[in-house]
Amino acid sequence: MDELLNQLSASGIRYLLIGGQAMRLMGMPRYSMDWDLFIPPKDGENFAKLNALLEEDLEAPLVPLGPRGENFIQTYQTRWGVLQFHLGLPGVRNFDAAEGRAVVRLNENEIPVKCLCGSDLLAAKKAANRPQDQADIEFLMELERLGKLPR
Amino acid sequence: MKVTDDYKAKTRLWAEHPKVVAPTPGPPLPRFKAMKFRTHMEMNHWKAALLREIADDRARHG
Numbered sequence: 001m002d003e004l005l006n007q008l009s010a011s012g013i014r015y016l017l018i019g020g021q022a023m024r025l026m027g028m029p030r031y032s033m034d035w036d037l038f039i040p041p042k043d044g045e046n047f048a049k050l051n052a053l054l055e056e057d058l059e060a061p062l063v064p065l066g067p068r069g070e071n072f073i074q075t076y077q078t079r080w081g082v083l084q085f086h087l088g089l090p091g092v093r094n095f096d097a098a099e100g101r102a103v104v105r106l107n108e109n110e111i112p113v114k115c116l117c118g119s120d121l122l123a124a125k126k127a128a129n130r131p132q133d134q135a136d137i138e139f140l141m142e143l144e145r146l147g148k149l150p151r
Numbered sequence: 152m153k154v155t156d157d158y159k160a161k162t163r164l165w166a167e168h169p170k171v172v173a174p175t176p177g178p179p180l181p182r183f184k185a186m187k188f189r190t191h192m193e194m195n196h197w198k199a200a201l202l203r204e205i206a207d208d209r210a211r212h213g
Contacts, residue, residue: 027169033177060185073188075197077180090191108173128191135162142166 001035002111004080009112011053014046015039016102017115018089018124020136025105025115028139034075034082038116040095041065041087050085054078091127092120118149178205 008015016039017025020032040046042064051061057078063071065087074085092098101117116124122140125133143149181204188194 021174024174025171027171028165029170029172031175031177033180058185063187069189071187072190073194075186075188075194077183077185082180084194106171108171130195135158138159138162139166142162143169146166148166148169 001080002107002109005107005111005113007053009114011049013039013049013053014043014095014099015114016095016098017113018086018121019084022115022121023136023139025107025113026118026121026140026143028136030136034084035080036084036086038086038089038092038095038098040099054083057083089116089124091123091125092116118143122149178209180205181208 015037017036018038019034019036020030021035023030024032039050039062044064047062047064051058054062054076057080058076062074062085065071072087074087076083076085089098098116098120101120102114103117104112105115107113115121118140122137122144125137125140129137140149181201183201186194186197188197
């Protein structure tokens with residue numbers, strides 16, 4: 001996955017890591033079976049770059065958000081693991097604003113990864129509010145209580 | 152009682168000393184086709200079914 005993360009940065013692809021892997025990069029020991037990436041829903045140039053980069057891995061191309069919410073989440077099994085592309089995120093108004101608040105975190109191999117900021121992650125987790133989100137919410141709220149939740 | 156027996160205490164410890172740990176390799180996944188969803192609810196239903204399939208397979212074959 002490190003290679004892909006480096007390629008995403010090198011290609012200037014707009015993405016934000018969200019979900020369980022983003023929680024892990026905030027310091028929560030946590031398992032996740034997939035990599036969730038929030039991407040702008042209608043940025044044609046970004047879709048072209050992503051499809052070119054992942055050409056060998058995607059059995060069908062990534063496509064923009066449809067007029068009736070089609071393609072909101074697109075899931076692929078790749079050599080990097082399961083990649084899930086989210087074209088929207090509950091609790092976060094839009095990609096552009098979230099991108100402006102993004103935080104670059106280092107993974108366990110010191111690879112920089114552009115992540116949804118802590119406060120947006122908390123807002124998204126609260127909005128989703130699934131049973132599996134509760135531990136993440138508690139961790140993020142504890143970080144907030146300690147003054148460690150970035151923005 | 153160990154402090155780690157208390158989930159809230161564990162969360163507090165993690166938050167006080169956040170550390171990025173390498174991802175744990177999960178079980179091998181069955182092959183599946185690319186999927187597109189309109190909502191998180193649709194995706195969560197699909198994912199829950201996939202996890203049940205993995206769990207059933209593990210129970211059958213160890």
